[in-house]
Amino acid sequence: MSSNRVIFLIFDSVHLLDLAGAVTVFYESGCCGKHYDMRYVSPYQNPATSSGLGFSNVEPLSSVTVNKNDIVIVAGMEIKKWNRADDQLWIPWLQAAAATGATISSICTAAFALAAAGLLNGQNCTTHWAWTTILQQKYPLLKVMDNKLFVQSGRIFTSAGIATGIDLALYLIEEQHGAAFACLVAKDMVVYVRRDGTEAQNSIYLQNRQHINHHIHQVQDHIVKHLHHKLKIEQLAELVFISPRNLTRLFKSATGTTIGQYIQSLRQEKAKHLLKTKHKIAWVAKECGFSSPAQLRKSVKEA
Template identity: 85%
Template sequence: MSSNRVIFFIFDSVHLLDLAGALTVFYESGCCGKPYDMRYVSPYQNPGTSSGLGFTNVEPLSSVTVDQNDIVIVAGMEIEKWNRADDQLWMPWLQAAAKSGAIVASVCTATFALAAAGLLNGQNCTTHWAWTTTLQQKYPLLKVIENKLFVQSGRIFSSAGIATGIDLALYLIEQQHGAAFACMVAQDMVVYIRRDGAEAQSSIYLQNRQHINQYIHQVQDYITKNLQHKITIGELADLIFVSPRNLTRLFKSATGTTIGQYTQLLRQEKAKHLLKTKHKMAWIAKECGYSSTAQLRKSVKEAND
């Protein structure tokens, strides 16, 4: 049975994006027609974020009993401010959640909480790249996997840093509602495509977003949202009111790649993901913007060579 309840566990000094990234995926799922009942719990009455923002509409752990159909997501927190003297306030609840058979997932440094609760002993896991060595040293019974977006060990998931909570949440959405729906949610969020856990902690999308040109960001967002359509440089140029020639120059200067190369790479990434599903080749080709299944096969072969 699939779950329609997601319980977000919030430590004090939680990292806001670790929480908001995954949360937004489930919220957007509702906007796309598959709603979730989202609950927010904490061992603290008014937990705060690492950036100073506070929460008020948070339930005590005792008010929510987790069952096997639930998804529990523990957002990453600032390790230096994580108060281990409070373990008994939250650890039994988290252990009971795992014992119930629910999906329990950590984002970023929250893997430390799963490890402290004994949920990862002898299991594969991951965390933000800056903390993998510390995690392995502190919890030697774990098998810490480096440079992975997220790792699944049975019903326990751990994800790397920050935005990878989005990838993990999209994966969970896909498991419940299928690849086509996950792609719809990703597209609605202007996320280029859900990366799977086997891929590295960086992506084509993120590698080419490390610039501050807001107009090129706008063009990249448009490409991401319209991969299934034929995209011309003219229509992209019209978006930001420049000539096609000027756009070509600006795009290459900002991203280090051409518009054509960027679009092709995104299509290849999306195609490789969808080819892991049971969808027909013709549907995948159309979804990725290829004119035929032969073009799809050729493109993916080039990407793999």
């Protein structure tokens, strides 16, 4: 079997972007030089999307035997139309796939399917923000996490859904082919690369981005682009039309760090990088937003 095989499990009433986002990442990987054999399986002969579009080129589950090198991705579905009477059509297959050691991933509400199959018992996981509370209530053995793009527990991944399926797929690409290639695929797709936060960040542009708060992402983008300026919380708050006090609270909740600490860490890392390029220290200090070369030296020494 190819070690670069991705198997998409499709339920009836699947959400189109949950499926298409991840599919596109692996398709674009092929366009960038790393091909994936993509298979589409379903317990139903002609599953349809929640928006009414139907599929015809879908194989029965029995036609694909999963091995440990495969990636299985279960796309999210409309829970209200999810037919639990059909559990035995797919649960044994999914359990067998997990037992091989294959990578099992859910996008959005598909976390409910992984939970129903018993794959998330005692594990950290997530789903779309509108369903995290219900998932936890329905499956109390789970450790459901809020405000995460995606969560890894061993070789099982769960994502927050919709566009975060793209983030998860890019991370899986990075696992196999490295960060540089994942960034190339992201650039080809014209999307911003974010990270789960369990791995060391290799770029100042990606630090503390493991959340789904759009306003905080806007503030982070502004900070990164304006490190050479004096950054005031009042001005940052005006960017997203919230109070400075509320921004301070939301920023810490989303990122796990304060705005001041975030700015300081970015300035320190940028300074370390620029100093290696043999620029004059006075220029580096100004470019990174330090008031003087002495302040830069002190900050870098403390980092």
